[in-house]
Amino acid sequence: MREIYLDTAATTPCDPRVLKAMAPFWSKIYGNPSSFNDSGRKAREAVEQSRKRIARILGAKNQEIIFTSSATEASNFAVFGVANASQKSQIPNPKIPKSKYHIITTKIEHRSVFEPIKKLGESGFEITYLEVNKEGLISLEEFKEALRPETFLVSIIYVNNEIGSVQPIKKIGKIIKEFKKVSGPLYFHIDASQASAYLDINVNNLEVDLMTISSHKIYGPKGIAALYVRRGTEIKPLIYGGGQEWGLRSSTEAVPLIVGFAKAIEISNRLKLISNKKEEKLKQYFVNGLRKTIPGIKINGPENLKDRVPHIINTTFPGIENEQLLLQLDKYGIRASAGSACTSRGIEPSHVLLAMGLSKKEARSSIRFSLGRKISKTDLDYVLKILPKVVNIIKRLYPEDLKKHYYTKS
Numbered sequence: 001m002r003e004i005y006l007d008t009a010a011t012t013p014c015d016p017r018v019l020k021a022m023a024p025f026w027s028k029i030y031g032n033p034s035s036f037n038d039s040g041r042k043a044r045e046a047v048e049q050s051r052k053r054i055a056r057i058l059g060a061k062n063q064e065i066i067f068t069s070s071a072t073e074a075s076n077f078a079v080f081g082v083a084n085a086s087q088k089s090q091i092p093n094p095k096i097p098k099s100k101y102h103i104i105t106t107k108i109e110h111r112s113v114f115e116p117i118k119k120l121g122e123s124g125f126e127i128t129y130l131e132v133n134k135e136g137l138i139s140l141e142e143f144k145e146a147l148r149p150e151t152f153l154v155s156i157i158y159v160n161n162e163i164g165s166v167q168p169i170k171k172i173g174k175i176i177k178e179f180k181k182v183s184g185p186l187y188f189h190i191d192a193s194q195a196s197a198y199l200d201i202n203v204n205n206l207e208v209d210l211m212t213i214s215s216h217k218i219y220g221p222k223g224i225a226a227l228y229v230r231r232g233t234e235i236k237p238l239i240y241g242g243g244q245e246w247g248l249r250s251s252t253e254a255v256p257l258i259v260g261f262a263k264a265i266e267i268s269n270r271l272k273l274i275s276n277k278k279e280e281k282l283k284q285y286f287v288n289g290l291r292k293t294i295p296g297i298k299i300n301g302p303e304n305l306k307d308r309v310p311h312i313i314n315t316t317f318p319g320i321e322n323e324q325l326l327l328q329l330d331k332y333g334i335r336a337s338a339g340s341a342c343t344s345r346g347i348e349p350s351h352v353l354l355a356m357g358l359s360k361k362e363a364r365s366s367i368r369f370s371l372g373r374k375i376s377k378t379d380l381d382y383v384l385k386i387l388p389k390v391v392n393i394i395k396r397l398y399p400e401d402l403k404k405h406y407y408t409k410s
Contacts, residue, residue, distance in 0.1 A: 003333040004379045008217075009161055009194060009312050009370035010337055014260070015219040021263040022221065025256035033253045034242060043255045050262035057269050058211070058228055059202040066227045066245045067258055071193045071214035072112035074227035077238050077249070078189045078210045079116040079155060083125065085234035086152045102150040106130045106138055106167075107355035109157050110191055112212075114351070117155065126150070134357050135302040136165035143172060147179050153187050159194035162339045162352045162368060163301035164312030166199065173207030187233055193217050193225075197268045198276055198309045209233050213265070215257070219373070220264025224257035271373075279371045280310035282380060286369070289384040290315060294391060300353060300366060311371040314339075316358070320394050322367045328390040334383055336369050 031039025033047050055062045068074040105117050107129045121127040128146045130138045159166050176188050189210035192201055197218045211228040241250030300314040322338045339350045349363030
């Protein structure tokens with residue numbers, strides 16, 4: 001059966017060039033990077049060379065790149081690590097009660113940021129959740145108003161993984177930079193997992209203190225990610241043990257995965273402009289086709305190119321449960337998703353779509369298509385041919401559900 005993979009926002013296939021780069025480190029150069037022998041030294045050299053290559057692309061110092069097992073771990077490390085350090089050293093101000101320490105985030109964060117911050121809120125930290133408009137974008141004015149002397153952490157997703165909206169990170173970074181001139185220490189974290197293949201990820205251009213990046217979103221291996229931590233940032237480790245990663249993340253380094261990550265980010269950085277142009281054309285073609293073939297659908301997210309990435313398309317099919325639609329598409333080899341891969345197995349509607357103003361019914365009728373390097377116009381033509389059939393099948397199988405909805409022109 002033909003397979004059309006439209007779920008690259010969840011994960012990407014490993015690039016053959018990445019697999020080739022990793023190959024020697026599974027069985028030939030297999031030493032522990034912490035061992036004081038020749039095999040260990042070769043492994044250590046591979047780790048540090050990979051760290052250097054990643055740091056160069058990020059505009060960072062080598063020691064500012066901390067390897068983790070996933071983007072979820074990296075973001076948890078950023079949030080809890082800075083919060084734990086703030087309590088110990090009384091950042092931002094020793095005169096402020098710990099119960100008043102303040103964090104700013106958004107209502108559309110990935111769960112790896114949203115849940116840790118929620119936990120901190122339950123333990124006494126004050127949290128401001130910025131609203132988003134119907135396109136999934138925050139207001140810079142609202143952000144400015146939210147800043148206060150007690151604020152010690154701002155964590156804002158760079159590109160939303162469900163709708164593809166791009167937050168104005170550079171402008172936020174400049175606002176924080178100016179605010180810090182009259183306030184105490186304040187750290188800015190972004191989750192750039194979905195941004196790495198499409199947008200500027202130079203930490204100096206973005207003026208961020210911490211940044212999460214992921215390997216398997218850019219055609220690298222799963223099981224490896226990194227947290228950029230600007231030198232001087234107060235942060236405490238989550239994992240203790242052998243003191244690897246300058247004491248910030250103990251655990252034997254996964255040498256093959258680190259090597260693969262470095263290769264993947266280099267390829268991704270080199271192809272960025274090409275990927276953007278190609279996938280933007282395909283996205284426009286696909287969206288136009290969707291609107292012609294399925295009357296009444298709604299495209300969720302920003303219309304403006306500067307406010308979104310080209311590979312994510314979130315669509316509401318009124319009256320069609322997303323689980324039913326995904327199952328039917330799967331039978332034809334079309335792989336899509338109901339939103340975040342981390343929460344797609346849950347029964348709750350997307351918190352991102354609800355924050356944008358969609359109803360629970362609309363959120364449960366929404367699916368995400370995400371494009372990638374191998375997708376062609378021919379592939380999308382196949383999807384556009386199958387979708388109306390699938391929608392009609394669901395209408396016949398579940399007619400009662402459709403009585404609660406009606407189609408209108410979008």
